[in-house]
Amino acid sequence: MKMFIRQLFGGTALIAVSLLVGVIYNSFSSNKIQLFPQIQNAGAMNAGLQGTTSSPMPGDSALSSPEPDSFAVRPADRAGLQGIIPLDKARALFDAKKAVFMDARDAKAFAEGRIPGAMNVPYDKLPDYYETVTATVPQDTLIVCYCWGPTCDFSDNLASELVIIGYTNVVIFRGGWEEWQKAGYPAEGLPAQQPQQQ
Amino acid sequence: MLQAAPAESRRNALIAVLSNAGVIFSLRLLLGALFVYASYDKIAHPHQFAIAVRAYKIIPVEYSNLFALMLAWSEMIAGVFIIAGVFTKQAASAIFIMLFMFIAAIVISLIRGLAIDCGCFKSKGGHGVDYSLLVRDILLxxxxxxxxxxxxGYLTIQRVFAGSR
Structure with missing residues (x-):
């Protein structure tokens, strides 16, 4: 037993050395990651959001007369500080075409129905989508994350992860697809009429 | 007493098989190959692997990148060492510790009912977290x-350099 514990110390030492090698390699790598990811503080995120919303958006009263607090970044669940927006704000952002909607549900649910123009970024497969997202969506883009509805946490998780990756303008529409659909708002990809079986 | 003897001999026979130099060498190759293969993509795609680490929601976000780097490089170095036979026992021990962590993470995720990608071999497009993964890691x-x-020390670089048998 004593021998086994001593061996575990040896293994721990090897892991510690590996960490050191990893950190050194990372500092020279072209694909380096931040050693201690910082979650943007509320001020930074708000500033980013204001930057977006205060830029001229002709004809957009819903957004330019904002109670700014409704977009305010609140301390939220796990890691991030994200704003949470209700249905009407989501609709306003949709109409203003100022935001990228990210659908955190799986590809099948996405195909069956989504907010028009939304980008599918399933949270449980996020590593697969990392390159596409970072290549196509600039970091200061206003992003609205949603999933099925108020009870799912994929949109929160996706938003947290986007903030950690470096996106500065991320908000969550917790009402999700369920509220959007109930409100009768525009949708795309709804299943084509069932094959006429009757 | 009479019954104890066959049980004892069966046990000895089992230990003799399991401790056979060829068996241990094969296990070294198996573990080493798996860990080197698992680490390669994680080292090449650190961002994606860090996301996979965070998905488990076990490591605090602030340390998740460091942990991802540590894991990826420990897998690589321990894998190479255990195959080559350099600090073989330490490498096996590092692999043991990592597998123990993986098993704990899998059990926690299964209890929490997390639907996530395991991040085992590929930084993307991998296996979900389920019971088959648990069984595999326990065997490893x-x-x-x-x-x-x-x-x-059978077929190890250390012994070759030491010049003994």
């Missing part, structure tokens, strides 16, 4: 334990 843990326990 047993293999790492056998190498820690019975490794005697």
């Amino acid at each position: 843990l047993a293999a790492a334990f056998l190498v820690m326990r019975f490794e005697r």
Whole structure:
């Protein structure tokens, strides 16, 4: 037993050395990651959001007369500080075409129905989508994350992860697809009429 | 007493098989190959692997990148060492520790009912977290334990350099 514990110390030492090698390699790598990811503080995120919303958006009263607090970044669940927006704000952002909607549900649910123009970024497969997202969506883009509805946490998780990756303008529409659909708002990809079986 | 003897001999026979130099060497190759293969993509795609680490929601976000780097490089270095036979027992022990962590993470995720990608071999497009993963890692843990326990320096670089047999 004593021998086994001593061996575990040896293994721990090897892991510690590996960490050191990893950190050194990372500092020279072209694909380096931040050693201690910082979650943007509320001020930074708000500033980013204001930057977006205060830029001229002709004809957009819903957004330019904002109670700014409704977009305010609140301390939220796990890691991030994200704003949470209700249905009407989501609709306003949709109409203003100022935001990228990210659908955190799986590809099948996405195909069956989504907010028009939304980008599918399933949270449980996020590593697969990392390159596409970072290549196509600039970091200061206003992003609205949603999933099925108020009870799912994929949109929160996706938003947290986007903030950690470096996106500065991320908000969550917790009402999700369920509220959007109930409100009768525009949708795309709804299943084509069932094959006429009757 | 009479019944104890066959049981004892069966046990000895089992230990003789498990501690056989060829068996231990094969386990070294298996573990080493798996870990080197698992680490390669994680080292190449650190961002994606860090996301996979965070998905488990076990490591605090602030340390998740460091942990991802540590894991990816420990897998690579321990994998190379255990195959080559350099600090073989330490490498087996590092693999044992990592597998123990993986098993704990899988159990926690299964209890929490997390639907996530396991991040096992590929930084993307991998296996979900389920019971088959748990069984696989427990078997690998047993293999790492056998190498820690019975490794005697068969076909190791250390012995070649030491010049003994």
